[in-house]
Amino acid sequence: MEDFENRFDLEVRSLMENAEEDVPSRIWDGVSSALDRKKAPVPAAVWWKRAAFAVAAAAAAAAAVFLVPRSTPDNTPTPGAPMVRTEVPVTAAPALLSEAVPSRPIIVAAAPAPAPAVVAAETAPQEMPSPETTETTVTKKDTKDQGQTAKVPLSFNKALFNKESRPKDIGRISISAGGNLQSNGSPAKMLTGFRYARAKAPAKAGITEVSESTYGMTLSAGIGVRYNFNPKWSIGTGVTYSLLSRSFTATYYDTSSPDLSVTGKTDNFQHYIGIPLNVYYNVISRNAIKFYVWGGGSVEKGVANKFILHDSSRDIRLTERIPGVQWSAGGGLGVEFAVAPNFGIYLDPGWRYYFNCAQPNSIRTQQPFTMNFEIGIRAGF
C-alpha cells in the first residue's frame, strides 16, 4: 500500500512541481509599483498644509476662549458710573489672598474664571460699580487700609491682557510635565486611526513583513525644566518617553528550523527615551496667557523593540535591541494659560523631522516629517 501511495505521490509531483502558468502582465506592474512606493516619501507640501491647518485651529480655539467678550454680565464698570480709584498692584492672586489674615473686608467683583489677575484695590472713596456687577466679599490683609472697605472691580479680559507681565520671569525656573500625540499620517483618522503603508524591510528578529503596516499614533510623556534668561528668551530640556506602535502581518522564520515558518498578525511596539533641548521666545506675554514660538532638537535612544506575533496556537514574543540613536529637529507655536500664579497649562502644536538614523521601521522612518501636539502643565518658581 505504501509503495502504491509513493508511486502516486511521485507521479503527481512530477506533473505539478514544475508546472507553469501564464502570468498576467499586471502582476509585475503591481510588484514594481509596490517596490517604488517603498522609496517614495509622501510629499512634504501635504504635511505642511495639514500642520498649518492644525495650528490655525488651535490658535482659533485659544482666541475664542480668551478674546471673545463674554455674554454673561460684564464686570467692567459701566461708562455712566465713573469711579475714582487708586490702583495698588497686588501681585498675589485670589488663592494667596485667601490665605492672608483678614483685617478688613474688601469687596471684589467676582471673576468668571479662576484666573490670576492684578487686583486693583481702591483706597479712596469711590462710587459703586454698575448694578450688573456681581460682587463677592473677601478680606485682605492691608495695614495701610485697615478699617476701610474697598470695592475692586475686575475685568477678566482686561486682567488677562494687562501688559504688565511677569517681571519675575527673569532667572525664573519652571518645570513641566506633559503628554504628546504625534500624527500617524491619516488626517481622516488622526485621533484614533492608522495609516496604511508598505514597509517590507525585514527586522533582525526573524520577522518578515508580508502585508501593509498600520501605524498607531506616537504617544509621548515627559518632564522638563525651563530657564528664563529674560522676559523673552528661555531654554528648556528634560526627559521624554515615547511609544511607537504598528501592526502588520508577518512571517516568523525560526533560524533553528529554517524550513518552516509561522505567519500571523503582529504587533510591534518601540520604546524610546529622549532628551530634548529647546529654545523658547515669548511673542506675547500677559499675566494669564503667553504666546510663544519654540524650536530645538532631540536625541532619543530606543530601549526596546518588541514584536508579538499572534499565531493560532500561541503568541510568539520577540524583543530586539535598537542600535544607535534617533536625532530629530522640531519647532512650533505654543500657548500657556495661567490657572494660578505659578501654575499654567500649555499647548504646543508643532512639527518635527526625524533624521535617517537607521532605526527600525516605524511611522518615523515611513513619514519622517510629522506634526505633534503637546499638552501639559507648567509650574514656576
Add this chain to the structure above:
Amino acid sequence: MDKVTEEELIGRSIKGDRRAQKSIYDALSPKMFSLCLRYTGDRAVAEDILQDGFITLFGRLDSYAGKGSFEGWARKIFVNTALMYLRKTDALKLSGDIEDARSLDNGEPPPGQQIGYKELLKMITSLEPSSRTVFNMHVIEGYSHKEIADSLGITEATSRSKLQRARLKLQDMIRKRN
C-alpha cells in the same frame, strides 16, 4: 537560471536594480503562479498572493545565503504567503472529519500517470482546503508531517489523515474521469 547569472541577478536586485528584479520575476513567476493556484484554487486570489510573494521575496533577498537552490528558497516564501491568506480566510479550519481513510490499492497502477496537468490541477483545487493544503505541502513541496503540523497548528495524526483523504479523493476522481 544559470548559477552565475543567478548570483549576479540576486546581488543587483538587492541593490534595487529593477531590470535584475524583473529577470528574477520572469524566471520564477510561471512556476510560482502555478503553486499559488494549487493552494488557493482561485485565479484572482492566486494573482494577489503571487504579487505579495514577490514583494516579500525582493524585500528579503539579502537573507538568501546562497545555500540550496534559489528556487526552493523562493518556493517557501510563496507557500508561506499562500498559507497566510488561507489562515486569514479561515480556510484551514478543520472540519473535524479526520478519521483514518482506507487505501484504494487494488493492485492497479496508480492513476496519476493517466492525467494531464490542467485536469489534475482542477481536481486538486476542488479538494477541501485543509486537505488540499496538506496534500500540496507534503506531496509536492515535500514537507514532513511534523513540519506541516507545526505550520498549520494541527497534530501529525491529523496531517496524515488529511493527506490520506486527499489522496483517496483524487484517486477516486481520476478513476471516475477514466
